[in-house]
Amino acid sequence: MPRPAPWRLLPASYPTTETMQTRFQDLDPMGHLNNVAFAALFENARVRFNQRMGSMNRERGFRGVVAQSTINYIAEGSYPEDVEIATGIGAIGNRSWEILAAMFQSGKIIATCDTVIVMTSSPGEPLPTAFRHRLEELRVREG
Amino acid sequence: MPRPAPWRLLPASYPTTETMQTRFQDLDPMGHLNNVAFAALFENARVRFNQRMGSMNRERGFRGVVAQSTINYIAEGSYPEDVEIATGIGAIGNRSWEILAAMFQSGKIIATCDTVIVMTSSPGEPLPTAFRHRLEELRVREG
Amino acid sequence: MPRPAPWRLLPASYPTTETMQTRFQDLDPMGHLNNVAFAALFENARVRFNQRMGSMNRERGFRGVVAQSTINYIAEGSYPEDVEIATGIGAIGNRSWEILAAMFQSGKIIATCDTVIVMTSSPGEPLPTAFRHRLEELRVREG
Amino acid sequence: MPRPAPWRLLPASYPTTETMQTRFQDLDPMGHLNNVAFAALFENARVRFNQRMGSMNRERGFRGVVAQSTINYIAEGSYPEDVEIATGIGAIGNRSWEILAAMFQSGKIIATCDTVIVMTSSPGEPLPTAFRHRLEELRVREG
Numbered sequence: 001m002p003r004p005a006p007w008r009l010l011p012a013s014y015p016t017t018e019t020m021q022t023r024f025q026d027l028d029p030m031g032h033l034n035n036v037a038f039a040a041l042f043e044n045a046r047v048r049f050n051q052r053m054g055s056m057n058r059e060r061g062f063r064g065v066v067a068q069s070t071i072n073y074i075a076e077g078s079y080p081e082d083v084e085i086a087t088g089i090g091a092i093g094n095r096s097w098e099i100l101a102a103m104f105q106s107g108k109i110i111a112t113c114d115t116v117i118v119m120t121s122s123p124g125e126p127l128p129t130a131f132r133h134r135l136e137e138l139r140v141r142e143g
Numbered sequence: 144m145p146r147p148a149p150w151r152l153l154p155a156s157y158p159t160t161e162t163m164q165t166r167f168q169d170l171d172p173m174g175h176l177n178n179v180a181f182a183a184l185f186e187n188a189r190v191r192f193n194q195r196m197g198s199m200n201r202e203r204g205f206r207g208v209v210a211q212s213t214i215n216y217i218a219e220g221s222y223p224e225d226v227e228i229a230t231g232i233g234a235i236g237n238r239s240w241e242i243l244a245a246m247f248q249s250g251k252i253i254a255t256c257d258t259v260i261v262m263t264s265s266p267g268e269p270l271p272t273a274f275r276h277r278l279e280e281l282r283v284r285e286g
Numbered sequence: 287m288p289r290p291a292p293w294r295l296l297p298a299s300y301p302t303t304e305t306m307q308t309r310f311q312d313l314d315p316m317g318h319l320n321n322v323a324f325a326a327l328f329e330n331a332r333v334r335f336n337q338r339m340g341s342m343n344r345e346r347g348f349r350g351v352v353a354q355s356t357i358n359y360i361a362e363g364s365y366p367e368d369v370e371i372a373t374g375i376g377a378i379g380n381r382s383w384e385i386l387a388a389m390f391q392s393g394k395i396i397a398t399c400d401t402v403i404v405m406t407s408s409p410g411e412p413l414p415t416a417f418r419h420r421l422e423e424l425r426v427r428e429g
Numbered sequence: 430m431p432r433p434a435p436w437r438l439l440p441a442s443y444p445t446t447e448t449m450q451t452r453f454q455d456l457d458p459m460g461h462l463n464n465v466a467f468a469a470l471f472e473n474a475r476v477r478f479n480q481r482m483g484s485m486n487r488e489r490g491f492r493g494v495v496a497q498s499t500i501n502y503i504a505e506g507s508y509p510e511d512v513e514i515a516t517g518i519g520a521i522g523n524r525s526w527e528i529l530a531a532m533f534q535s536g537k538i539i540a541t542c543d544t545v546i547v548m549t550s551s552p553g554e555p556l557p558t559a560f561r562h563r564l565e566e567l568r569v570r571e572g
């Protein structure tokens with residue numbers, strides 16, 4: 001199991017950050033944020049990130065779906081404190097790209113998430129050029 | 144089915160208000176906030192309200208549980224807009240009390256929630272006096 | 287707070303029953319089924335009940351929405367045991383009807399749920415006659 | 430992004446299978462099982478698998494936590510059909526092990542999940558011998 005690289009644990013590596021509220025629903029029987037709650041929070045950060053980028057899953061845009069998502073659980077999360085989710089773009093392929101994220105709580109890293117999105121419309125065609133440029137502008141800063 | 148009284152639909156009727164984020168997870172197949180998401184948001188508002196009041200379900204406090212909860216669905220909710228949840232205390236019984244709440248989105252009422260909490264510790268004894276006073280301070284203002 | 291009538295606590299009062307699995311996600315920090323998990327389970331029972339009845343929210347059918355839902359929490363629920371949800375029709379109005387349900391675990395009642403569904407299509411018209419007959423066939427048997 | 434090996438897509442590769450119900454709550458705005466619902470279903474399968482193995486997170490047992498979880502989304506899932514989740518043990522380390530799972534619906538693979546569990550109690554000590562033997566008995570059968 002490869003652990004996240006050190007730069008993945010630093011807020012400064014990501015171009016955007018968003019504060020997100022935790023909910024009582026997120027707690028598990030141990031009194032910590034549940035593993036699936038991490039997944040829901042990362043998904044929410046990803047959807048909001050995508051909405052700011054436009055183009056995908058919109059009229060006259062193209063369609064993309066999550067093909068793979070990996071969460072590394074680094075420390076326990078608590079309620080009712082907010083979390084900060086930092087997000088940026090990783091590898092960009094011909095018809096796919098990575099959304100890399102990290103979750104912090106009270107200034108401490110608690111998880112990372114690597115998600116691969118794959119374009120499902122326009123078979124055989126590469127990602128639209130304008131969209132690829134937006135992805136490049138939002139790349140993470142590796143170490 | 145008794146519909147909520149007109150004063151229940153006004154933010155000014157409640158002593159406290161909290162802004163809460165919606166999540167992508169809250170959406171249903173119709174593209175609206177799901178009925179159960181309303182329940183989760185109201186629960187979260189209630190837990191935060193209780194935490195500010197202290198005393199309940201704490202060490203050296205007393206224990207209380209939700210005995211009944213009614214949600215009136217008034218209009219559809221959407222994502223990613225936040226909601227505002229206004230909360231206050233309704234009827235106060237010997238060993239129980241009501242938490243009354245209303246949910247607004249973009250300035251419009253979308254739901255109300257009436258929850259009855261019952262004290263489960265110290266059988267036969269009334270609510271602690273200091274706690275009852277705090278409840279009274281947080282009463283709703285009925286039109 | 288009116289408590290459920292005694293007949294509401296008996297499986298035999300309802301024409302249909304469905305077994306439903308609980309999930310680890312349903313647990314709260316006290317190690318019991320969370321209040322919102324009850325709402326999700328009752329919603330699921332209701333959707334499956336509606337699907338068996340057909341007509342609503344289908345092509346060439348009519349549209350209906352949940353207008354009000356009340357849950358009475360009677361005892362704690364646990365995981366990983368299944369629950370049984372018994373469901374039937376209560377009051378039938380001109381353009382609305384009640385779905386009444388009760389949740390049992392290990393043979394013991396743990397909650398009831400009263401939901402009012404309101405027809406939102408064909409303003410001014412009553413419920414379709416054939417649908418009303420199906421509702422009547424599925425009425426609860428009040429003690 | 431490495432895709433799952435062909436043997437990962439076959440039910441026969443896993444020593445145990447469990448049928449799990451889907452819920453209306455699992456649906457997303459596209460009318461498919463939501464990505465986070467897959468995570469909740471896989472978590473539930475894992476908890477039930479662990480409970481059958483005993484030892485972990487029990488009195489006089491040892492403690493373990495999820496360190497990493499990867500889901501490969503292969504096809505869309507639907508409601509209200511059940512899913513089957515097949516589960517087995519992958520790599521076994523000194524203080525960690527993999528739980529490998531695959532989700533099927535209507536006989537078709539829709540996702541795989543690879544989870545790494547790490548022992549958090551008894552620092553410096555290896556996994557208890559008896560527990561390691563149980564893990565070995567439940568190994569997946571790699572093509």
